[in-house]
Amino acid sequence: MDITAVNSLHYEDFVSVFGNVVEKCPIVAAAVCSQRPFNSLNSLEAAISEFIDALPQSGKEGILRCHPDLAGRDLQRGTLTKESNEEQARAGLDALESTEASRMAQLNQQYKTKFGFPFVICARMNDKDRILQQLSERCGNEVELERERGIEEVKKICSLRLHGLVNTEARNKL
Amino acid sequence: MDITAVNSLHYEDFVSVFGNVVEKCPIVAAAVCSQRPFNSLNSLEAAISEFIDALPQSGKEGILRCHPDLAGRDLQRGTLTKESNEEQARAGLDALESTEASRMAQLNQQYKTKFGFPFVICARMNDKDRILQQLSERCGNEVELERERGIEEVKKICSLRLHGLVNTEARNKL
Numbered sequence: 001m002d003i004t005a006v007n008s009l010h011y012e013d014f015v016s017v018f019g020n021v022v023e024k025c026p027i028v029a030a031a032v033c034s035q036r037p038f039n040s041l042n043s044l045e046a047a048i049s050e051f052i053d054a055l056p057q058s059g060k061e062g063i064l065r066c067h068p069d070l071a072g073r074d075l076q077r078g079t080l081t082k083e084s085n086e087e088q089a090r091a092g093l094d095a096l097e098s099t100e101a102s103r104m105a106q107l108n109q110q111y112k113t114k115f116g117f118p119f120v121i122c123a124r125m126n127d128k129d130r131i132l133q134q135l136s137e138r139c140g141n142e143v144e145l146e147r148e149r150g151i152e153e154v155k156k157i158c159s160l161r162l163h164g165l166v167n168t169e170a171r172n173k174l
Numbered sequence: 175m176d177i178t179a180v181n182s183l184h185y186e187d188f189v190s191v192f193g194n195v196v197e198k199c200p201i202v203a204a205a206v207c208s209q210r211p212f213n214s215l216n217s218l219e220a221a222i223s224e225f226i227d228a229l230p231q232s233g234k235e236g237i238l239r240c241h242p243d244l245a246g247r248d249l250q251r252g253t254l255t256k257e258s259n260e261e262q263a264r265a266g267l268d269a270l271e272s273t274e275a276s277r278m279a280q281l282n283q284q285y286k287t288k289f290g291f292p293f294v295i296c297a298r299m300n301d302k303d304r305i306l307q308q309l310s311e312r313c314g315n316e317v318e319l320e321r322e323r324g325i326e327e328v329k330k331i332c333s334l335r336l337h338g339l340v341n342t343e344a345r346n347k348l
Contacts, residue, residue, distance in 0.1 A: 024200055029236075030235070032236075035232075064204075
């Protein structure tokens with residue numbers, strides 16, 4: 001689908017296609033869809049980013065709390081969204097050794113207890129070792145910084161999901 | 175579950191239990207959960223209402239666009255949320271006569287084409303005749319009024335869903 005096709009979708013189809021570019025937050029796509037037509041995928045991405053930035057702090061934390069733990073109970077139970085499942089598998093999180101799995105679970109818990117929201121990182125831009133290292137480091141940050149860092153990661157995840165849905169190659173536009 | 179139990183839920187369980195009190199918008203419950211402890215169900219409901227009111231206009235429209243049509247394709251395909259399915263069935267929307275179904279589909283389409291978001295009404299406070307009458311009347315309103323009316327209905331739906339989840343009878347608190 002190219003941006004012209006995106007612009008001509010009925011709002012219901014727009015929300016259906018883009019509803020999970022921000023994990024479990026279809027309100028985000030649903031909010032920006034009336035800003036169409038977008039000139040480019042970058043414009044759509046910018047609109048989403050602005051919507052998120054304009055949310056109150058509680059709303060940003062709300063977005064973070066809609067995210068699953070990495071290598072957590074949703075992965076174990078098979079209840080991840082399709083997108084999260086693919087991203088966690090690609091980072092090797094579905095095949096952790098038992099010591100890695102224990103360490104991840106312990107650090108996830110420590111992070112959530114300290115901040116009241118889960119550790120969010122763009123799994124597709126990291127592998128399991130880097131994710132464990134980041135999780136460990138970020139447990140030491142202040143809550144304000146982590147809220148910002150988490151939202152930055154949400155935007156990276158969103159960007160990759162958008163690029164998976166919308167074709168930006170001019171020669172493939174037909 | 176009474177309000178004390180609500181206040182002691184881990185945030186993940188809070189989001190899991192209350193994630194659909196606003197249809198397909200778990201961000202709302204996830205945003206207010208850090209305001210706990212709530213004194214009462216009314217306090218929780220007020221926090222949700224304030225969060226919705228503080229959203230930009232696009233966010234309010236986003237909430238409306240996360241709602242399914244009444245007697246629409248999600249009902250036909252069996253893809254309604256559990257809550258919506260029960261509410262639509264209770265209002266008799268799963269057993270419309272063919273003339274009623276045609277009228278509903280035509281008016282829903284007219285409403286969406288005019289406003290760019292779906293007609294939202296608290297089905298549990300109305301029956302199918304009243305819903306058709308309201309839908310027909312509200313098609314004639316201005317968009318600003320309908321955005322407000324829709325959000326009022328979202329709050330009514332939310333209130334009934336909350337009361338279905340949280341016990342407010344003092345004698346049943348144990």
